[in-house]
Amino acid sequence: MATVAEREAPAAAGAVLEGLPPGPRLPGPLQALRLFVRPLAFLRECERRYGRTFTINFAPYGRVVYLTDPADARAAFTGDGAIFHTGEVRQPLAPVVGQRSLLLLDENEHLRHRRLMLPSFHGERLRGYEAEMARITAAEVEAIPLGRPVALRPHMQAITLEVILRVVIGTRERERLAPLRAALSRLTGLHPALLLAASWLPHDLGPGSPWRTFKRILDAADALLYEEIARRRREPRGDDMLSLLLEARDEEGHGLDDRSLRDELVTLLLAGHETTATGLAWTFERLVRHPRAMARARADVEAGEHAYLDAVVKESLRLRPVVLEVARYLTQPVELAGRRLPANTAVMSSIATIQLSDRHWDEPTAFRPERFLDAQPEPYTWIPFGGGVRRCLGASFALTEMRVVMRELLRRRELLPARPEPERGRVTHVTFTPARGGEVVARPVAG
């Protein structure tokens, strides 16, 4: 037995139960289907029927224990890193991000990489990136058609990809930007089914086979990324993340080798591109349906303030979390949520259930950015970026980018809902996205 997890409400009469908690008895594929098609409804139904901790059986993880109590999520986030791993559950990403990616590393190597990467995400650095983010947004706004329904998400994806290219990788020259942009958008556009097929069958079975298709896309992106790394080693610049990562040294004076740098660049691309774009699409999806909040956001923009814009972003990430849950894999038996859970179990902190629970939030389904102006949320009730030593490395980066994009877009365009009814959510790749991509009608700002 490794640790005793902190818990708000210990199991009945202090008894610790053995094994996995109960859960739906549907066949595994049906559980996976329900989780995929209507994730929020399915999770809430499970919570109602089985309580705050339940087991869902779904591929590729098998039996997964869901935690819907903030105290249990905290225990999983802050538990001993030698016991609460993530590498095992994120292995399907390995063929793309590589084994030296922060997403897959655990324990000492994870901490070492994280320490080397942290300085690039400091507040002062982020402020330095704002002007570039604003320029990129201003250019993309011109590509949004006027006066007819348009899905904002593809435009948001174009912005967040460009931010990664210019701010993270630091490529500015037009002749190198175009091929890199094309190669990286093919990489991020890889269908998860192709990825799974390629990781299950990592052999070249001839033209058109998943592995050959996947390798062609990967090799093209890798060649350009290694070229960028080599160029930056020859010509250091210092104002982008890659330059900072190249200079970073651990206590023993060692830096990241080329393979690690490549893996971390792809990690930042994959972790930061679609997530932020989807967060923005949801933010506008909510804002256009709440004219009072929209008017207040506009007033913030006009006054050069950002407190309300930040509250809008936080409330959107609460109500429509882009990542619905985060997993940890138990390397040893652990006492958690009043149970003794066996080793080799995946536990999932259910971001969506916690952030939409009326136990922790007043009127949880209402869009009320003001709640973030008046008070701080209770610990571990607002967790769109996960928590503990694995909390999203790019959380401040994402919040800054979302605020800048919102400000620049509202400054130039009036946005109206394309239809009155709210958009449903669906799971695409790993994110929870608005089904119509955040559809709006854009008009030039009056006056």
Ligand code: HEM
């Ligand atoms: C709205 C946008 C974003 C959301 C909702 C989001 C959410 C998350 C979540 C839930 C995790 C897992 C945390 C955990 O396991 O506890 C994560 C990890 C991570 N994110 Fe983000 N993310 C966003 C944007 C970004 C951006 C812009 C970057 C970088 C430029 C980034 C880089 C990372 C990295 C490197 C990790 C792995 C951290 C580790 O394992 O130590 N993310 N993110």
